Amino acid sequence: MLRLWTAKHNSTHNQLLKCIHSTSLVNASPENSDVFKPSGKWTPESIRTGLIARKRGMTALWNDQGVREPVTVLQLDNCQVTANIVTTRQDKSEYHAVQVAATDKPIKTTTRQMLGHFRKAKVSPKRVVKEFAITPDAHVPVGTTLSAIHFVPGQYVDVIAKSIGKGFQGGMKRWGFKGLRASHGVSISHRKIGSTGAHQDPGRIWPGKKMPARMGGQRITTQNLPVLRVDSALNLIYLCGAVPGVDDAQVMIRDAKKHLAVGRHNQAKGLYEKVLPKGVDDLPFPAGTSEMAKNLPTIIEAPAYKRSPFVPQE
Template identity: 70%
Template sequence: MLRLCNATAEAESSAASTSQWTPNSVRTGLIARKRGMMVMWDNFGVRFPVTVLQLENCQVTANIKTVRADQSEYHAVQVAASDRSPKNTTKQMLGHFAKAGVPPKRIVKEFPVTPDAHVPVGTTLSAIHFVPGQYVDVIAKSIGKGFQGTMKRWNFKGLRASHGVSISHRSAGAIGAHQDPGRVWPGKKMAGRMGGERITTQNLYVVRVDSDLDLIYVRGCVPGVDDAHVMIRDAKKKMSQLAQHNSAKGLFEKILPKGLTGLPFPAGTKELAKALPPMIVAPSTRVTDPFVPRE
């Protein structure tokens, strides 16, 4: 396994022929499947959890450009993933995929980008699109928990578990506000269906990338059941807003996380993956050995 610095330098040189990533650039995201969780150990032997995400023939199906009412432009890249049988695809979508020159897909999503980040239609994206050492946001539909009470759904404390309460220990308590206003305020936190909603988990650290199997290892957990489709994009707060802030202040060494000098731009493709090692591992985020006593 090679370290991130060498791999990033090679990735930069390969992508230099087209264009370079800038702090104002917004790249497209990817569609992957959540394969499950496992554990890894860093350079100091510290155990930490990771979630494995796998790409399934993720390809670009369209580039979108529309003009809004205020004459501003909206740019996006449409991405599709997971091949499916043509007989289970509508004729309208079959025509759309045929126009793009890609096989029928199960899921189609679009990611807003900057005008310089459009990707040619039909391009097959690779796991190398995300560089180990950077941060990503993962978007998915959370696991449904069914109808739940206020303690589980909203973390209510509940009523007293000892004196003065009879078979109401986990109830919500009072929900009204006496005769004035004489009603329950809209948005009151009460029992109801929990989960099954679109959730974004932000700022997950990319630990490892396997371009042969198109695997992306991110530190921590992501929403969704195993084998569910998830969307991965560059972390909006750390890789976009913070990068623009540091660039405006002239703090160029803080634009990207430590150890990174650039990102594959406009996207990490299968052709780029062939020029890089099949597996790239990010260095540990720890600076000192946690098992050595402090002096």
């Protein structure tokens, strides 16, 4: 397994490491490139497009310190750009977005409207179509095939998906209530939620009270998950921790909004070394493409920068 981040003694590897996440628009642009021409350089003010992936399940990895870390494996399924969107709002500001589609779909089960849309983008019909808001400099040429190297090992991402539905649940399972006494003095009310309101004043239950109801089955966002490994051959992304959704569910991945906000704040203060997470020098811009993946190692893994838990503290 090749770990470019740990190759410090070889000057050739160091030179490759510095340019590993620089994007060449010429290599990433297909023949049907549109009028959008990104600058090719990521800045803290830039917002890149996200990706559509499928949750393949959970497993475990061991880092270079021998620590076991639970990871969720996400796989890109022929994720391609189908449109660039520019809309003028009522206040004369512009909304920019990139439309991304994934997972091939048979032609006979695709509507004629969507067939014409995919034919115009020169891509095969897709099952899932989503759009991601971006900055004006982050448009991606239509037809570009996105790769797993769009995300850099060591950075943080947000994952958006529909959580697993658990049906109607009580207050203890849904909200973590303590419940009533499990010994003497309580009769068949051990899992009750207790008092829910006051007396005649206000004479009702306040809106938003935590009570039993349907649990799960909603669109949620899990924030700030670190990327541990990227496999460009199989288009796999290994994230530390759990993400919402069942196995084989479609999920959306994007750069972590909160970490980007902190990076912009550090950029304004002049703390340039803290704009991106430790070990990450740059991000593929405007996107990580399959053409770019051909010039990089198949597997890229981020090292553990924390202190080893097996080394005694002095």
